[in-house]
Amino acid sequence: MSYNKLEKSLDNTTFLRIRKWYLLALLAIAFSIVFSQVLIQMHLNSQLNDSRVINVAGRQRAYSQKLVKDILLLDRTNLKKEKNLVLKNTKNTLDVWRISHKALQFGNDSMGIPKEDNKDILALLQKITPHHNAMINAAERIITLKTNATAEDTLSLRKNIDIILKNEKIFLEAMDAIVNKYDSISKTQLEKLKQKEHILVAFSLVILLLEILFIFRPLSIQIRNTITKLLKSKIESEENTLKIEQLYQEKERSLQELQELNFVIDNAALFASIKNNESVVFISKKFQELLGCNTQDLAKPLSEILTTNEGQQQYLKEVFKSNRKNIRNEEIKIRTKKEEDIWLDMSIIPLHKSSKQQSILILCSDITERIENQQKLELLTKQSFEDKILQRKLQASLIVEGQEEERKRIAKDIHDGIGQMLTALKFNIESINLENTDKTEEKIAYLKSLCTDLIKGVRTATFNLTPPELKDHGILPALQKMTVELSKLTGKNILFENKTEKNIRFSSLAETNIYRVAQEAINNAIKYADANYILLSINYNQNTLSVLIDDDGKGFDNSILNKTPQNNSEGGMGLFYMKERINYINGRLFINSTPGKGTRVTINYKPEKTTKQQP
Template identity: 65%
Template sequence: MPNKRHEKPLDTTTFLRIRKWYLLALAGIALTIIIAQVLIQTHLNTQLNDSRVINVAGRQRALSQKLVKEILLLEEATTQEHSKKLRSEIQQTLSVWKASHEGLQKGNLEMNLPTEEDVEIHSLFLNLSAHHEAMVNSTEAILSQEKSASDFGEQKGILLKNERDFLRLMDNIVNKYDQRSNAKVQNLKRKEYLLLAFSLLILLLEMFFIFRPLSVQIRRTISNLMRTREESDHKAVKIETLLNEKEKSLQELQELNFVIDNAALFASARKDGSIVFISKKFLSLLNIKTEHLNKPLSELLTTDEGQQQYLKEVLKSNRKNSIRNEEIQVTSNTGEPLWLDISIIPMHQASKQQSILILCSDITERKQNEQKVEQLTQQNFEERMLQKKIQASQIVEGQEEERKRIAKDIHDGIGQMLTALRFNIESIDLKNSEKAAEKISYLKALTADLIKGVRTATFNLTPPELSDHGIFPALHKMTIELSKLTGKTILFENKVEENIRFDSLAETNIYRVTQEAVNNAIKYAQANYILVSINFNDGVLSIVIDDDGKGFDTSILNEVPKNTSEGGMGLFFMKERISYINGRLFINSDLGKGTRITINYKTDKSTALHGEE
């Protein structure tokens, strides 16, 4: 019988032993976990109650301070509506304060406050109740009477007097709540430590009486099994490794072949130019069928004979060790021109016979885009040159019109007056003194008009102030002279503290544009009031010309300028002059409301010269 007992299967004896000890160990650990959970849940419920009590107790201090603050605000209220609102807030604060005070002692389900059973805390509340009751009574007394009542100040004093003691005693109660909560936590920690020690003891016993003997037995059993199966397992691992490597290599080759065949323009050729391999993508691009692969590579790449001959020469000449790159245009079977970026790579085989590897990129779209860019660039250049020619002809035409206008002004104005002056001088009869005196008087007026016309003509040509003193004095002189000559109200406003000189070319063009704007306001807009304003900030010279004329439709600014007697080229020349000096011109006009023209010229502050005032 003893021999039969010792001959029981190994798995049976091991299972029975493990089951017995594991059940005991798991029962002990489960008991420890259950006890720990009961203690933790009980403490958490108590802690939630303590947290709520501490929160409400702490809030009592804030509510007392809020109550006193609202009483003080009620005393300073200036309107009946404000007083009524404050009384409502005080009543609400007082209600919450009283309910919280009562709930902290006797419990309150709505506030989740338990009934207080601590004798020491009840004693503290007993000392606090007198001050609380006094503050409640004072508040209710204040709420029951008007602000102007005689005892408002007395009740306020009672409230302030008891507030300090209330806050002090309430601090003691909160501290007591905190001490009690900490004591509960410490008690729970001690219990947790005991349970942890018990659990560790169970684990230690398991380690020495269960795991250690079992580990020795299992190790002995595994050692026996490993000795018997080590050789077969080792061979199986080797075979499996070889199979995996073979399968992986095969998969990599298949993937590489698929990429080369379907994603790259790839071909290889023998020494005589015959095809060894060509990718599917290459065949699709050239529109070639597989049955036509018996032709030389040069004939497959293009149908053009001249291109075929060139490719043959290129492929034959590239028999050295260097790699050759070329961009070649070919013609597919459909007659479509293609551009290929070809890399020809020489290869050496084991038989010492040379072959070539060809890698291509389809650059047809890039070449087409380059041609389009060249065409657009050429077209843009021709358009710019045509525009420059048109502008030049318009400028020359405008200059010619300006000369005609000056000649007309001299002929029609000064010339006519000189002719009239001559005729009147010749017609003076000194014998008739009365008529001679009248003619002399008329000659004086005519001479004054003649002088005025000469001054106007010379002033419009080149003012000396511009070159001598700069743009600011020149514009000031222009407004004065034009105001005298035309009888219009033309004002000048200089917002710059000192006279600043700019480049002579810029000053000339700015002066001419401003002069043109003022003359347009006088001649075409029929303005009676014109204001020329100058400002210079952050290196930007700004000139604004405002008038109260009849205005014009600004849509004509986008039309092609016409050189007519109405001055259609004036705005065009203004824009050209300002653009020439890299300035900016803004024109805003409303029909019947007037026009504003703004000239902005940006210059480096270091290049702006400070001239004489």
């Protein structure tokens, strides 16, 4: 069977028939879906209206009871202010009650209630209307009597209250009947909708069944037959393909050579073709201009045309001789006749012709600018690396000097404090005379006081060196302990505020550095800022720890933060150490200060790994 006949058979006998029946089936299903949706939407709108009506009907019962309550409250209220408030509420209740009753019968667009057309409900509404009107009229008379204080008639007031109470019970019972009737009507409509929906579902299922029987089953048979015919045609095509495959192979080889040559011409402006003995077959005009050669120079070997340097010429001769089979890429520096050094990205491509003669194709790109930029970049990189090394050496020397200063300070504190107290303790013990009881008791009491101060000094020194709370319990208890101890030792108001819900642990390195930076910030506020009030607050939110140290000291100019720290400036070195410690744990440090308005130090740390929470 020919291809045209097969195509005609597929188009006319299969496609058109399938398209017709498939469209009919889809239209039937779409019609059933649209029709069911229209019914559902109509029923939902009806249900929405019914719900509003039932809601209003239910509120009528509540408003009738509220009206009775307001009337009774109005009767018992004697104070003028309270009576006016009750009168206002009673009027509002009466207005809403009256409007809602009319809306149930005649509809109300603002309330979203349609006009009632059910005869049973209208009959019930008309039945309670006299009682409703009687209650409204009685309530209006009571309001009039209560409004006009001079003309108040107690007997008439009681009579109207009795009218309201007498009609209320009848009104409530009738409204119950109306609400029940609404509910019954809604259920009946819902049952009808269910029946219609079941019919539509059954109709859709029947359409799907017919589509399977009369469309998809014949289609599968037709496709199977078509595939069988196509397989036969494929076998015939493969036999024909084998016969012409040899013809295409030679053609493809020619096309490949042509494509390679076109690629060279289109993408390389610097190119040349030479024989095995380096004699030039062709060289592009742009290549000649770059090299500065003329027509007489083309008689020379290509290595002598490319460069005037003898060493480079010898290297190029070896490259051209050694390349016989594979493509070779070289980045070569040459010197032209203009005494200019240029860099070429050279591709050497051997060409094998059908005549068994071999030639070489040279493709070049001028990469002088790239090489020069690369050399400049390497120089700048080296210089930047050396600058960073020098900066690190300077920072390391400053850190070492700071550590030595810290050791000197610790040694001085121990010598001036603990050392002197130990010396005084020794001299006082040696000067005790057991025969002089009175002085002995006095010296023993002094020795006790001295021992207490000595223990306090040792605890202070060890606390400043390594607080045990930091290792055992974490950064939060350690900072809290530090504020308490420093407040006792200095007499300053040092407060601690914890805004975290649980004790959160970080790595030992992070906790130590955060603790030392916070300690340095508080010590700076005490020593240099002369602060009386210091607040340390901690918050942990979105996996980030924030530590804030606020003081009311004298502050400083923020411009000193950008200056290089000096050894003779403790404050400057302290800020330098704080920044280095926070940078070491990949945290962030912010220092904001205004002269005369205090200082705020903020430490933000976000751990890379998940932290552990302790109760």
